[in-house]
Amino acid sequence: MGSDSDLAIMKEAAQVLEEFGVPYEITIVSAHRTPERMFEYAKTAEERGIEVIIAGAGGAAHLPGMTASITTLPVIGVPVKGSNLEGLDSLLSIVQMPKGVPVATVAINNARNAGLLAISILGVKYPDLREKLKAYKERMRQEVVEKACELER
Amino acid sequence: MGSDSDLAIMKEAAQVLEEFGVPYEITIVSAHRTPERMFEYAKTAEERGIEVIIAGAGGAAHLPGMTASITTLPVIGVPVKGSNLEGLDSLLSIVQMPKGVPVATVAINNARNAGLLAISILGVKYPDLREKLKAYKERMRQEVVEKACELER
Amino acid sequence: MGSDSDLAIMKEAAQVLEEFGVPYEITIVSAHRTPERMFEYAKTAEERGIEVIIAGAGGAAHLPGMTASITTLPVIGVPVKGSNLEGLDSLLSIVQMPKGVPVATVAINNARNAGLLAISILGVKYPDLREKLKAYKERMRQEVVEKACELER
Amino acid sequence: MGSDSDLAIMKEAAQVLEEFGVPYEITIVSAHRTPERMFEYAKTAEERGIEVIIAGAGGAAHLPGMTASITTLPVIGVPVKGSNLEGLDSLLSIVQMPKGVPVATVAINNARNAGLLAISILGVKYPDLREKLKAYKERMRQEVVEKACELER
Amino acid sequence: MGSDSDLAIMKEAAQVLEEFGVPYEITIVSAHRTPERMFEYAKTAEERGIEVIIAGAGGAAHLPGMTASITTLPVIGVPVKGSNLEGLDSLLSIVQMPKGVPVATVAINNARNAGLLAISILGVKYPDLREKLKAYKERMRQEVVEKACELER
Amino acid sequence: MGSDSDLAIMKEAAQVLEEFGVPYEITIVSAHRTPERMFEYAKTAEERGIEVIIAGAGGAAHLPGMTASITTLPVIGVPVKGSNLEGLDSLLSIVQMPKGVPVATVAINNARNAGLLAISILGVKYPDLREKLKAYKERMRQEVVEKACELER
């Protein structure tokens, strides 16, 4: 993530990875305050065995896009809502990437979905993760049904 | 894709897949005009051997999100710009998914990036695709350098 | 409605229906977390005797549009404001439906108006509901006049 | 409709009504240039046997909302895109009605959907219209399937 | 004003008129809940000796524009911010009037400026009001200078 | 107006004044390129016998607001649409004035309405202008009715 102020949001991605038993590393890499660290981080991610990168940032959010420009790993971007413009600036700065360098963007502040998207991407390679994801979706379904039953009662 | 009017945009995703030698199927599945076909399509995608789904749609674009709700495959969404609101409606309808069901959203009308994102996702499993993607990025880099040289001359 | 978190908003629609003595059912049907339930719900609504459907959802709000794609009953959509973008995402996801599948969209968070719109639609068939609606409008008028009198005093 | 410049858009609503064999009247009633005519029109609509009103207007589009304030018939609003702001002004002026007076708003410039929404509303009372609407939806479905077949070939 | 909930905002316009010694009437006239009252009010305003009308409303704010359509008095519109969309809906609904029927729109929630604009309009006819306005502006200027002095100290 | 490129838009205001037989002066005064000229112009407008000022500008449109800060005459602002942002920047730069200095803002590019607003303001003082405005509104009404008749035929 780009700043420790993003931690409250981004830790939801980490929680998903823990729920699914996926090892991960989490750190702060600021595109703007530590550009070389970001470079190094993105450049060496693959050889360190990382398979998917989740990057969250706010405002003129350059971390996801810059990471995607350096690595060929899939990069998931989480637009973090700042104190003005309702997160629209973060969203557009992450999603509107030019031809050649995509970022897989999820909803504003929705780091949980970044985690789940990472699981579904890893599920292409690891069948057990896909099975766990199916189970997760089934649990979500049941929760809705239970709430519906309660409401209808 | 949601409509044949999206073909001009979405065929760029197909072109990428052809460039990278990735077999694909392309069809029209409208969330709104053929909801059952969409259901069937998304439900059977995995068993038909599909590993990543790219869905493009415009306006109140529900195809990517609905597909993602039915399958556990990674779903990439392409917001297609309609005749008003500059594509903002398509973008928000695709990217702002609720917790539990992510769509990997790319830039408005940027189906080429959807193709490349699919390649990078498949590259997690297929090392040769990742190598091809590295070569592609290197070619992009060289093109920029050549254009820069020409300009500086 | 799409989630139990929408209940605080959507119950205003139910209140209107109670005020007008219209029997109704209320439940949670998530387009994204329970797509099959939504399908089933929309598909069987007519035969269960339902005449108008009110669907509220937030963010990339697909429930109203998907319901409208499955049924031929009139579907009223309530954009529920989420925690960012001021409800603009919900509004555009609901109102910007493609040709062929309309959703009768009301104002952001205005479930009361969804209820009243349902009454006016039912009023086409049931004259007593139209009469009650006229009386309701007359009461609204009087309330304004009373408040105006108080202010002018 | 509010102006003859809206005719190109609004005639699509009339076409739908003709396709479904629903008698209709079409006229120009400007909320701003002929407020009394609008009043008269909306006030007498019910007694003239009208069951649903479709009102299209652009910019600070007051015709749908004002009509809804005067009648208890269901009023469908079509935001017509003007020469700036991409139709956002028309959309917000029509959809963001206060509690008590709903307008059933459809997508920007989407008068065809206004016609179809009118059919689905009338279908609550007239079963043959609902049957025709089902047939219409089935034809839409088939068209998509045919286009898909052609594309897949 | 369109609703008693607008009173907190709109009373600032009244305060200005009192400061300048201009007689005024203030009441609630809802375009949507009391359309006939609005008609009557606007239609008879001139003969009751009113020279400028200030109308404030929120959301799909039709009161200023409808008033302007009925009277030839200058109408000043105050967009009142509602509970979503940051007042953008109110602003566009008031300012984007079609050719032929202008509303003199001021900033969102800025009823004080509506009062001052009324004074400057009346100042065209009543020289003493213009003189008072000059004095007011001079006092504003002095206040800024005093605050600046304090800050610089 | 702020630039000769605004002439195509702003001349519509002049046409209205000619139609109503109101003497006027028209010139180019750029807040940004000729700030002193603007100052001089606004400062001396009253003594030169001017009673209402119409100022049109685009982008970061400061001319109307700055003029209003210097004079106590009523200032009407016309947001001129530039080559991007659909005129939203012009509109917000003109209408969102702080407390103390109002600008009577009309719709984007709607210089005709600026002219008509000037007439209605002058009509407070000059009864013949108000009569002419009534006649103008009556003609508008008739035109709509005629067009409606033609359409209904």
Next chain:
Amino acid sequence: MGSDSDLAIMKEAAQVLEEFGVPYEITIVSAHRTPERMFEYAKTAEERGIEVIIAGAGGAAHLPGMTASITTLPVIGVPVKGSNLEGLDSLLSIVQMPKGVPVATVAINNARNAGLLAISILGVKYPDLREKLKAYKERMRQEVVEKACELER
């Protein structure tokens, strides 16, 4: 700055200048309430030895642009977020200047960055300021690294 209400935001610019040991003056100059003072201020800034001007304002923020129109010193604009529209009005009013008169605009409410931009501009002339800026950036880098270490532990 344009108003004492902007002080809470703008004092961060002053803090930066103090951190870097750059002498500065701070005052309130309202484009709208004290236009002549603004003129005088901007006109005499150069001869008083000022080398860079930072101007912050909200809403229809004219202070930065008007200052830039009067002086040839570099002018940095800080859009101050008001009570509605999320600062978008301030941003567009400051950044969208016409050809010929630029304002160096920073992020909404980001007066700290205005101070740092002033340092980097002055650093073109004063090498010691550039060295201090390098040290500042290095400290920022270290802070991120430390936070990252703490998080990773």
Next chain:
Amino acid sequence: MGSDSDLAIMKEAAQVLEEFGVPYEITIVSAHRTPERMFEYAKTAEERGIEVIIAGAGGAAHLPGMTASITTLPVIGVPVKGSNLEGLDSLLSIVQMPKGVPVATVAINNARNAGLLAISILGVKYPDLREKLKAYKERMRQEVVEKACELER
């Protein structure tokens, strides 16, 4: 600039520099397609004698901000309008930089102003450039006056 497609816009900055006799280099450096080249370029700019950097880019425009993160030279950002969203994405991606790393942002597509801002920044150090800038502003002023004379004739 970030792409050769930006050349049509960005060459206006170069023209300004030529008009003022300022030596410059112009090249293509893509943050996303040549991240290392960008790094190298920004890192070595100071030692190559560059004093101000102008960076233009569109969409998720990261070039200006990333350059500013690497160098301590003042960086001027030009948001280039892409084929959707009217340049709003470019603007927000450039201007909304986090605390610590400012970009001096000018109006959308307004590379001429980027050139002029560079001149005014260099004018802090080089008095002859400030004199030339004063002369340039005087010429602008005269042009407006001449156009005004012609219009008034």
